[in-house]
Amino acid sequence: MSRVLIAGESWMTESTHVKGVDSFTVHSYVEGVGPLRDALEAAGHTVTHLPAHLVPARFPGDAEALSAYDLVVLSDIGANSIQLDPAVLERSERGEDRLANLAGWVAEGGALMMIGGYLSFTGFQAKAAFRQTPIAPALPVELLPDDDRVELPAGADPAVLDAGHPALGGAGGQWPHLLGYNRVAARDGAATLATINGDPLVVVGEHGRGRTAVFTSDCSPHWAPPSFCEQWSGYGRLFDGLVRWLAN
Structure with a gap:
């Protein structure tokens, strides 16, 4: 089984309550890692979560x-x-370029997966900002220069292109709908295993001696509704398959 580090999938919120002429501010901490972490641990993997x-x-x-x-x-x-x-x-001290080192680690045989969200790929208002970093060439997809989110409030059903690929873990057939994703373009030589709205959803590839993959929608709400990340039996098979293929 694999040792998996999940970085991100948490956030803090601030809300202001106005009651007449008085107001107060409330802060809260939320984690969205639950469905993915639980699915991987149920499959026997060791998961370390590093909150944002x-x-x-x-x-x-x-x-x-x-x-x-x-x-x-x-x-x-x-x-x-x-x-x-x-x-x-x-x-203003010099330090490690951790994205460059991550890309180098993958090239030497490591494994990397990026999962979609407002701060993944190019992201909301281009604030994820991965396109011009050293990790971009390691991904099996090319990133857009501008805000790459595609919101699907009416939902869209993914289309599986290669149900037999081991990275999908046997999660073939009809997948539940998703409510959005990050638009990317698959690189030459990469394998697009599933699409949504005609765009790549699951893409796998190689970088040097390592392997990389993307899932361009979310692993938890809001883009991944409960019908996808909680109620669908294929959710665990999908991400277990991706982890097993990536870790080889």
Whole structure:
């Protein structure tokens, strides 16, 4: 079984309550990693979750630190959070380029998966900002220069193109609808296993001696409704298949 690091999939919210002339602000912390973490642990994998607010200080900085894992999953966490260690951002000290080191680790036999969200790929208002980073060439897809989100409020059903590919874990047939995704273009030589709305949904490929994959929609709400990430038996098979294929 594989050792998986999931970076991201958490957020903090701030809401202001106005009652007449008085107001107060409430803050809350939310994790969206539950469905993915639970599915992978149920399949026997060891999962370490690095919440978004801890990524800048604790993301593995070099190949030695990354070697504690078989697979790194980036899910709804922007490039800045990974590249800008507090020493660099706050004290102007030189440090590791963690995305460059991640790309190098993959090329030497590691594995990487990016899952969609507002801060994945290019992202909301291009704020995910992975397109011009060293990790972009390692992905099996090309990223758009502008906001790449496609919202599907009426829902759209994915189309499986290669149900027999081991990366899908046997999750063939009809998949539940999804409510959005990040638009990308598959690279030459990569394999597009499933699409949504005519665009890539699941793409796998190789980078050097390592393997990479993308799932361009979400692994939890809002783009992945409960019918997909909680009620569909294929959810666990899909992500278990991706992890097993990536970790080889």
